[in-house]
Amino acid sequence: SDNVSLNSLEGFTLVNTISDMYGNVQVYELASSATIEQAIKEISSSVCIQRCYLSSNGVDLIPNGYINVKLKSKSDFSKLRAAAFSNGCEIMEQDQFMPLWYTLRIKESGGNNSVEAANSIYETGMFAYAFPSFSCNGYEFSYDDRIDEQWGLYNSKYEGIDISISQAWNYATGRGIVIAVVDDGIDMEHEDLASNIYYKSYDTEQFQSPSVPYGDHGTHCAGIAAAVRNNGIGIAGVAPDAKLMSISNKLAYSTNYERKMANGINWAWVNGADVISCSWACEPNEFVEEAIYYAVFRGREGKGCVFVNSAGNCIRPRGSLTYPAKLCEDVLAVANITNDGLLSVTSCVGANLFVSAPGSYILSTIRGNRYKFDSGTSMACPHVAGLAALILERNPSLTAREVREIIARNTKKVGDIPYEYIAIKKYGTWNPCYGYGLIDAYKAVLNTPRNQK
Template identity: 60%
Template sequence: MKKYILTIVVALGLTASISAQDSYYYCSGDKVLLTEHSTKVVAMAPKGNSFSLPLSKGLILTDTISDSNSLITVYELSSTVTPSRVKALVPTSTSVNLQSCYNTEDGTELIPDGYINVKLKTASDSSKLQAVASQYNCEIVEQNEFMPLWYSLRVPNTSSINPVEVANAIYETGNFESSFPSFSMDALEISYDPDVYKQWGLYNSQYEGYDINISKAWNYATGRGIKIAIVDEGIELTHKDLAANVSPLSYDAVTNSSPSKVYGDHATHCAGIAAAVRNNGLQIAGVAPDAKLMSVSINFDSSNFMKETSNALMWAWKNGADVISCSWTCPRNDLIMEAIDSAVTKGREGKGCVLVKSAGNTSGSITFPGNYKPSVLAVANMTVDGSLRYSSCYGSNMFITAPGTNILSTIRYNAIDYKSGTSMAAPHVAGVAALILERNPKLSATKVRQIMGKTAQKIGSYPYDTTKTYGTWNERYGYGLVDAYNAVINTPRY
């Protein structure tokens, strides 16, 4: 079941005490009615808490949702168990907040996640927010970067605090413009782009769980403000599903001039995977649909490929690329190694560019420069059922796995088509790197790699029997399947 944190923008005010009330939340001053789910309960606990309700008591664990603060578990009740009986199973000494699950009038299931969204009437009302947070022992988690009158609060992990009732009480004080509880919910409508459901790497309806878990991640980051350089055959700059995200800065390493040129479909396909425009009603969606695409063109047939490609890498980081996506190979050489070293150490004002590289499609060792050093993120090719593509390369520098087989994306002449290979896996990872950097642009490239490695999903038939810097690992899948949602919610804010 795909779930993501839904911030349903509503309204806010507060009462001195919370009394029993019908279930609802406020939206634009109106009550949106809710029905408590009679056969489900929600347990919210601090992250790392080992408490779980005893399944032998007529409970079935149906869902687990987590972020950097909380672990939320949802239980289905058998016919012999009532919610009141479940409360008796929670020791008073345990920091667990047991809540109801709700349904809207149209049947949508809403799971409270412990957060409350509050909008001030004016910036000077921050003292009122602090007072009400203190009254209900809530933590003020953050101020919205883009809408600074909005704040996120989190209720304590105690069984007596109901986030829905607290949100209503805050609104009913009349001191705030809006206050509403945050919910997790089923969110299959990940995009309004007509072909998005053919992008199994974003949402895999055939094999649940074998995708990059993007729909929930988009509630936290979309790549806004981050630049992804596609060092490849050149992006079609006017493509209808890319143009709005294309940076005005581009470069052709073959002629040492701008703008970039197009030498084939490959770069445009990689660009769409990384950052095609989302919700424009056209074609597909990219992993980081608000990131900027920098087209840095090279010619795979050039007689001076190594010099031109090293120049392309240098141009990318010197012109502000945050992430560099490379889906090509060549013989090991000092020019490209020096350019990579410069990008990953000097790029982003010394924080380093995140450099992503396709692992290769020869069924053997990772191809250069994916095998150069750990600062180059080599990416393996996963198929729709979670297995490794037979041709995907492997080795000691394998970092992570991403969807790479039968991937739908943009190609030249405003079209879309399917392609396969680690070339398609790499830009999925480049897009996730952009999401992480939007959440915290102050992170070093090393920290971005750490977040992706530690939050990857363990998949596949090969055992993760080696412990490396960021956890268990194997040479086929690296640290596992890249997980966009787990990566962004575990990104420390600045």
């Protein structure tokens, strides 16, 4: 019910709310001194109160008020109508694919119980099946053996301080989208990346294909964005079915660095990249600037590539955004948050900061079929690149700016009190340390308008 809460009763703590268009199911945890009988005595005249259950596998089963019934024949509908009335239920709908199945719902008032009602209906012998519906956490999150170490995908210590990816994967996994990682190259034979490697790659040092991995940084970023999921090894990427385009450069002390980075960005958008992930900085220069503008306005046949960049790492807390993160609003500058939802002390901040993402102690792939933890805005950036791929799978016709708006409007306002979201910017409340907030993959894909073909 929308208007009733047990929070006022001693020993009851609200832990979850399950909602649909007909109302809410509120789930409470009881202290040892609390009893359901107490709640029933207090307010059962206005709501249905039921116990939750535990499956044999230890999964919480929450009665949600619905009952599923299968008729023995089409002519038995009148029997269903009578059974529903006598058990305090209403008939909600007939299944469009299996027309002998109907869904009933317990009426909120009157102290009815969906489990008891389902048993009563079945025991009449007039129906083929009747059983109560239970809500549970049904996500088979991932079968990768180190997924539980990826707090950015699911944070078991601090609830909600993650990107809510498990729910998002029910809607999109990045299939058909190409993420270019312009970095020091991807180990394209890594066991957790190989099947997601795009067939085109490029090395800016030699100005030719294929890409060459000069270090571990690019491989680490690539795994965060799009490591293979459910292969039974390692980790899962944010967009586990996206393709990874490897563009390599010697990030440390390369000659004519600006030209090479610009060349890599241009090669990416010309050769089919949808999202460009850049976890690096350089001195402001027109070469890189023009390449970025080409990518965000000419890429994807004029719809624009989504260009994501690390906000920068600083020695002193709250240092200014680096370049090109500070260039313009079309660069999605990403800050690094820790697993408690606070800004990392090494993360740069500033007026063009876009959003925040997990960036501290992040497990991902490195060369030689290995894995390691690393920290920095470099790790935060590919989380957002992966999210952009999920959105574009849902609707490939979106422009880069439309993708940016969806990401910004669907965030979690994390952070500590001194950094409240009091500034009003283009896409809502904002602050210079967290941008529009921590990315929320589930909300973003859910609120992505579907492609109209």
